[in-house]
Amino acid sequence: MDFSSKLLERAVDEMSQLPGIGKRTALRLVLHLLKQPEEQTSRLSKSLLDLRENIKLCSNCFNISDTELCEICANPNRVSEIVCVVEDIRDVMAIENTGQYRGHYHVLGGKISPMDGVGPSQLTIKALTEKVREGKIEEIIFALSSTLEGDTTNFYIFKQLEGTGIKTSTIARGISVGDELEYADEVTLGRSITNRIPFENSLKS
Amino acid sequence: MDFSSKLLERAVDEMSQLPGIGKRTALRLVLHLLKQPEEQTSRLSKSLLDLRENIKLCSNCFNISDTELCEICANPNRVSEIVCVVEDIRDVMAIENTGQYRGHYHVLGGKISPMDGVGPSQLTIKALTEKVREGKIEEIIFALSSTLEGDTTNFYIFKQLEGTGIKTSTIARGISVGDELEYADEVTLGRSITNRIPFENSLKS
Numbered sequence: 001m002d003f004s005s006k007l008l009e010r011a012v013d014e015m016s017q018l019p020g021i022g023k024r025t026a027l028r029l030v031l032h033l034l035k036q037p038e039e040q041t042s043r044l045s046k047s048l049l050d051l052r053e054n055i056k057l058c059s060n061c062f063n064i065s066d067t068e069l070c071e072i073c074a075n076p077n078r079v080s081e082i083v084c085v086v087e088d089i090r091d092v093m094a095i096e097n098t099g100q101y102r103g104h105y106h107v108l109g110g111k112i113s114p115m116d117g118v119g120p121s122q123l124t125i126k127a128l129t130e131k132v133r134e135g136k137i138e139e140i141i142f143a144l145s146s147t148l149e150g151d152t153t154n155f156y157i158f159k160q161l162e163g164t165g166i167k168t169s170t171i172a173r174g175i176s177v178g179d180e181l182e183y184a185d186e187v188t189l190g191r192s193i194t195n196r197i198p199f200e201n202s203l204k205s
Numbered sequence: 206m207d208f209s210s211k212l213l214e215r216a217v218d219e220m221s222q223l224p225g226i227g228k229r230t231a232l233r234l235v236l237h238l239l240k241q242p243e244e245q246t247s248r249l250s251k252s253l254l255d256l257r258e259n260i261k262l263c264s265n266c267f268n269i270s271d272t273e274l275c276e277i278c279a280n281p282n283r284v285s286e287i288v289c290v291v292e293d294i295r296d297v298m299a300i301e302n303t304g305q306y307r308g309h310y311h312v313l314g315g316k317i318s319p320m321d322g323v324g325p326s327q328l329t330i331k332a333l334t335e336k337v338r339e340g341k342i343e344e345i346i347f348a349l350s351s352t353l354e355g356d357t358t359n360f361y362i363f364k365q366l367e368g369t370g371i372k373t374s375t376i377a378r379g380i381s382v383g384d385e386l387e388y389a390d391e392v393t394l395g396r397s398i399t400n401r402i403p404f405e406n407s408l409k410s
Contacts, residue, residue, distance in 0.1 A: 001298060005271045008294075011256040014249040018234050029223050031293060033253065034260060034269075041257040044219040045250035048238065051216040052246040055239060064210045064239075071209055089213075090232060093206060 001027070062107040062124045064089045072096075072105060079103045081138040085128065085157065087111055087150075091143060103141070106131075111149040112156055120156055129160050142170040172197075206232070267312040267329045269294050277301075277310060284308045286343040290333065290362065292316055292355075296348060308346070311336075316354040317361055325361055334365050347375040377402075 001023055003009035008030065015026035033041045057063065058070035061083075065071070072078060072092075082103030086092055092105050108123045131137055140161070144150035158168060174192035175184050184192075206228055208214035213235065220231035238246045262268065263275035266288075270276070277283060277297075287308030291297055297310050313328045336342055345366070349355035363373060379397035380389050389397075 002301060004275050004277070004294065004297070005260070005269045007252075007256045007259055007271055008269055011252040014245075014252045017245060017249070019237050020230070021234075025225070027295065029226075030253070030256065031295070032224050033257065038257055040219075040222060041253050044222070045254045047212075047216040047219045048235070048246050049250045051212045051235065052238065052243050054212055055210070064213055066210045066212055088236060089209065090236070092209070096207060 057107075061105045062109060062127070063092055063105060077102075080136070082141065083128075083131070083137050083139070084141040084143050085154075086143050087145065095143065106140075108144075108153065111144060111147075112153045113149045123153075125157055125160065128157065129164075132161055132164050132166050137166060139167040139169065142168065146173055262312075266310045267314060267332070268297055268310060282307075285341070287346065288333075288336070288342050288344070289346040289348050290359075291348050292350065300348065311345075313349075313358065316349060316352075317358045318354045328358075330362055330365065333362065334369075337366055337369050337371050342371060344372040344374065347373065351378055 001009075001012075003012070011030045012023060012026045015021060015029055016023050018026075021029070033044070054066075056065055056068070058065040058073055059068055060073040061070060063070045063072070067074070073080075079102050083106050084095065084101065084103055085106050085108060086095070087108055087110060089107065092107065095101050095105075106124065106128050108125065108128075110118050110123055112118060112120055112123065128140075132140070140157075142154045142157070144153055154170065161168065172195060173188060174195065175181065175188065181189065206214075206217075208217070216235045217228060217231045220226060220234055221228050223231075226234070238249070259271075261270055261273070263270040263278055264273055265278040266275060268275045268277070272279070278285075284307050288311050289300065289306065289308055290311045290313060291300070292313055292315060294312065297312065300306050300310075311329065311333050313330065313333075315323050315328055317323060317325055317328065333345075337345070345362075347359045347362070349358055359375065366373065377400060378393060379400065380386065380393065386394065
């Protein structure tokens with residue numbers, strides 16, 4: 001694209017660095033900002049800079065937080081002995097939204113993915129195993145995405161915890177509530193039969 | 206959405222003000238920025254602020270420009286007597302990309318759209334009619350989108366220019382190059398028959 005203004009070109013270039021935003025969309029967004037009051041642009045820019053400069057990770061669970069200890073870890077009503085291992089803050093928010101979980105979290109910050117150059121040392125796995133060795137945790141729930149990378153990460157952590165005698169579990173994979181059987185994929189359907197639960201249990205929630 | 210961090214919440218809120226970006230996408234973009242080096246965020250923010258603060262509109266055609274007169278208006282090789290009326294800089298870029306146009310532009314900054322609260326006074330129509338009355342222009346080419354708003358704007362300007370004796374034209378509407386007739390809509394096909402051109406002319410480009 002040929003821009004009549006270097007300022008515009010630079011803003012579009014930077015905007016199009018964001019994932020899923022191409023040059024055309026970036027131009028549309030930037031032109032939209034130009035039509036809005038100047039405060040909107042300065043609020044957007046300042047909130048991003050502010051976040052990037054002052055962002056903190058909870059010292060216990062590595063979730064994004066404004067305080068040294070996040071709200072969940074600081075809440076005395078939550079069960080600190082049960083820890084749910086998730087990829088990032090979006091998974092924490094998704095699980096919190098269910099209202100079904102009262103334990104703590106441990107945010108890995110990603111999944112092991114050699115293709116993307118992410119190894120175990122870039123994640124917070126070491127901090128997790130240390131917490132386990134200190135005997136503070138009774139159960140670990142793996143709640144990573146059911147993908148190759150997610151399974152690899154689960155297995156890597158599982159191996160690291162060998163010998164600690166800690167109880168580990170993984171969230172149930174099965175047919176989604178409301179789904180029709182005939183459209184379910186074979187792997188999911190197979191797992192949901194293998195891991196069937198007593199019928200009485202399904203009446204609880 | 207319930208955020209564990211006010212900083213994150215504010216950044217996501219501001220990001221989701223952009224058109225076509227909902228809360229979920231905004232969160233994905235903001236989390237992406239957090240994973241990138243800090244420079245990327247500061248470059249994005251600064252380029253947006255810089256653009257918003259220092260943006261200039263060409264004093265002749267109202268296109269976005271870094272200089273008092275945009276590159277096109279300042280170019281002595283371009284025909285200043287022919288003026289193509291467009292909505293915004295994206296249309297200028299699209300027409301420039303064809304390499305077929307050597308005249309000037311006049312950027313309206315939008316279309317008349319009562320539904321969106323945009324009236325003639327918010328556009329640069331007055332500046333255009335003044336240029337015409339000063340006798341500097343020989344032909345005006347309307348190149349707005351072929352929508353209700355575009356047609357309304359064309360007609361409004363056409364009415365404003367009544368009595369000036371200026372030549373006005375509009376870009377041809379017709380079947381796109383490469384399109385199959387049977388899939389064309391009736392209005393377009395009808396117009397392309399009414400406005401048929403001598404066959405020799407179609408061999409030129």
